[in-house]
Amino acid sequence: MNNRYNDFNTYLRSIYGCRVQKITIDAGLSCPNRDGTVSSGGCIYCNARGSGTGALARGLSVTGQLLQGKQALFRRYKAKKFLAYFQSFSNTYAPVEKLKLLYDEALAVEDIVGLAIGTRPDCVGQAVLELLQNYARRYLVWVEYGLQSANDATLALINRGHDVRCFQDAVRATANRGIRICAHVILGLPHETREDMFNTARTIAELGIDGVKLHLLYVIKGTRLETLYRQGEIRCLEQQEYVDLVCDFLEHLPRDMIIQRLTGDPHPGELAAPQWALKKSDTLGEINNTLEKRDSWQGKFYEVGSGNDRKWE
Numbered sequence: 001m002n003n004r005y006n007d008f009n010t011y012l013r014s015i016y017g018c019r020v021q022k023i024t025i026d027a028g029l030s031c032p033n034r035d036g037t038v039s040s041g042g043c044i045y046c047n048a049r050g051s052g053t054g055a056l057a058r059g060l061s062v063t064g065q066l067l068q069g070k071q072a073l074f075r076r077y078k079a080k081k082f083l084a085y086f087q088s089f090s091n092t093y094a095p096v097e098k099l100k101l102l103y104d105e106a107l108a109v110e111d112i113v114g115l116a117i118g119t120r121p122d123c124v125g126q127a128v129l130e131l132l133q134n135y136a137r138r139y140l141v142w143v144e145y146g147l148q149s150a151n152d153a154t155l156a157l158i159n160r161g162h163d164v165r166c167f168q169d170a171v172r173a174t175a176n177r178g179i180r181i182c183a184h185v186i187l188g189l190p191h192e193t194r195e196d197m198f199n200t201a202r203t204i205a206e207l208g209i210d211g212v213k214l215h216l217l218y219v220i221k222g223t224r225l226e227t228l229y230r231q232g233e234i235r236c237l238e239q240q241e242y243v244d245l246v247c248d249f250l251e252h253l254p255r256d257m258i259i260q261r262l263t264g265d266p267h268p269g270e271l272a273a274p275q276w277a278l279k280k281s282d283t284l285g286e287i288n289n290t291l292e293k294r295d296s297w298q299g300k301f302y303e304v305g306s307g308n309d310r311k312w313e
């Protein structure tokens with residue numbers, strides 16, 4: 001248990017009384033920011049291969065992926081319950097009948113206690129939300145929306161293909177249905193200032209969402225971000241810079257928001273920079289050390305109803 005921030009494992013254990021792990025699923029879906037509907041280029045950091053595990057294309061069904069994941073996660077963590085995590089690409093981007101088949105298949109597997117669905121905020125219509133609302137009556141359901149930044153100029157620069165308003169509208173449409181909402185945020189996006197990142201923390205805090213995943217911006221080989229990096233147009237954060245930003249961010253979130261992730265997990269063979277991104281446990285350790293040195297915690301500077309308007313120092 002980490003008492004300086006509200007971590008996901010502790011939250012899940014408090015519900016189920018045992019270790020609960022997410023099992024990553026590739027359901028073979030696509031993304032409107034890749035298939036030409038919104039754009040064909042994708043986000044500038046998106047890994048065309050790595051955003052999907054390719055498991056379905058290799059012939060492993062949703063059930064097969066879950067059974068394999070259960071075995072591995074039981075061996076590694078002694079996990080006894082699991083969430084089916086539809087992670088690859090945009091997992092509400094398909095006809096609702098097809099989505100229902102996929103989600104039903106996952107929930108039929110023994111010990112699967114809920115769904116976590118990663119998607120874009122421009123990919124959720126009324127029918128999908130009603131479907132998820134229905135599951136949420138019986139299962140734990142998290143929907144994870146990619147926001148990345150609450151700065152529209154940044155979103156345009158990274159070719160997200162949606163703006164902040166779109167995210168806010170999706171969150172409002174999802175609220176009050178029993179569905180838990182998580183926002184994905186990237187720290188260290190091109191040309192972002194600490195004030196921009198503070199503004200992102202304030203935006204998600206004000207929306208009253210349930211959880212957040214923080215990611216470091218790292219450069220994957222073969223992406224447009226790599227070109228910018230090689231041309232010297234962007235730089236990567238140093239490890240301590242990232243650690244400090246994460247701590248600042250946590251301090252400005254509500255105490256009860258659930259922290260699902262504090263850094264990303266690049267594949268060593270695909271990573272161009274920064275190399276320290278591979279040292280995940282070091283980074284997590286440094287975040288804990290820094291919070292301890294500051295005698296700080298999640299929510300330390302969050303003030304209810306104040307607009308959380310303390311500036312970065």
Ligand code: SF4
Binds near residue numbers: 041043045047
């Ligand atoms: S929304 Fe996700 S899958 Fe789609 S292009 Fe961006 S990073 Fe890639």
